[in-house]
Amino acid sequence: MKKLSPISWLIVLVALCFTLATLFVPRAENWNGQTQLANAFTLLFGEGRKLFANEFFVMGDVYFHSGFYPTIFDQQEMDRDVAAPAHGEADDTDPNEDFRGKPKDWIDRLERAFTPNKHTHLSTGGADGTVKAAGVQEILPWLKLAADTNPQMIETYTVGAYWLRTSLNKPQEAEAFLREGLHYNPRNYELLFDLGQIYNENYHDTARARNVWRAALREWQAQSDAEKKNDKLGLDEIAAQLARLEDGVGNYQQAIRYFELAKTVSPNPDAIQEQIDTIQKKMAMQPASTKNATH
């Protein structure tokens, strides 16, 4: 019998590998009920992957600060600056803020010259103050990894979508990211609320924004009493945005109704009352025929 040459063996092996791959890969994707959405992390670490998600999210915050970040030996803040604007807080930095305090000795002083040593944010210029707003894109790989490792971590989607639709001007990618979040967390009111923001602010599609926000409101109300008590801010945001939307399109009665709802949970009810008063003044100035039309 004629002996096969090494090249022939190699060709046979490659052909065998290809055949086996075409045979098993489609089946492997459905093992344990996993679909194509199951990613490498799920396959490698199972449920243990969720342990990494928070670390990846923190890495996003580290990049947001251009590496100027406390270690486990320093005093750490629980709030992540990268998430602050997505939660409606101001994106402000104090360049003099230093978690390390004064240098403890000459080695410490010398070492500080070789590490990032100023509190900056990527969204406001980065390390040398010249980074454009789009520089915030650098946090995205970490947020995507965090979402892949723990799809139930809602903050990842909301923060990622916020930066995508604002600084990076990529509303389509933001929408896709939120929809990915909704795939894993169906009926989550925070994700629905952010999706409404994209429809309203980026696409200027008030009809879809209204529908999505109403869905968000329904999901908020469907929570248990304990959950509602813990997240009054969610209702405040949804109701206030719905009210502003209705106010913008001239549905004043509806706007007042939503503002009244927001007032019940708002930390600043007086400001909301002022807005209600403004709408009531607008209604009073309207001719009777138009008033009826807006009801």
Added chain:
Amino acid sequence: MSMNKISAIAGVVIKELYRRKDFYVLFVLTALITVAAGSAKFFHDSSIVRYIKDICLLLIWISALIITISMTARQIPAERENRTIFPLLAKPVTRGQVILGKFFGCWLAIGMALIVFYVFFAIVSGSREQSWPILNYAQAILLQWVMLGVVTAMTLLGSMIFSAPSANMTICFIVVGGILFLGQHLNTIALRNPEPMRSVIYAIYFLIPHLEMFDVRERVVNDWPLIGWLVCGVAVLYGAAYTVLFLFLAWLGFRRKSLNA
């Protein structure tokens, strides 16, 4: 004359680097992992670059440490095992010249390897960022090279203490890893401890070479401005002082060492 002897020994060590496969394997691995990481696209954005720089620099640091420690740890024990140390010392070459030749050989070899690694890094980073902060990279190479000089001298000293290269390598990796991860925090840890532990930890803090000082990866990755050259000079002097100290201790150890394996 004595410089010729040192450079001849160093030349042999440099040749060893490109004859052995360690460097090529680590370089190809670094390149493959970096390119694989770079091929991932996030949100259809091809200009995201910092995570690639981060991964590439981490791999460069790991590879450089592996090459330095494994290459240096083998030098003296291999000469003793192969009995080539006897003809070498009969040239005549003094034991001090052997130590210096081995040190400069390893240090220059790792310097050349660093240049190859950083050229690859600059190409990967520049192709994405469209910017070439050459001076920042030069500072990063210089500081890392000085740090590797300390590690080379420390490993040579280890060769005089530990009989087997494997033991020396393991201890060196643990010590260097420990310094890189914990070195800068020892003062904080000391302050949280009661006496006499506080004084012991503080003494260790001031005694060890702070290798983490030379790690400017965060600055390179996040596009921080250039470090002052004067401060860089101080760090180079700091590293040089430790290198000289370790080489002196290695020479003291080698002078009294029996060469029969």
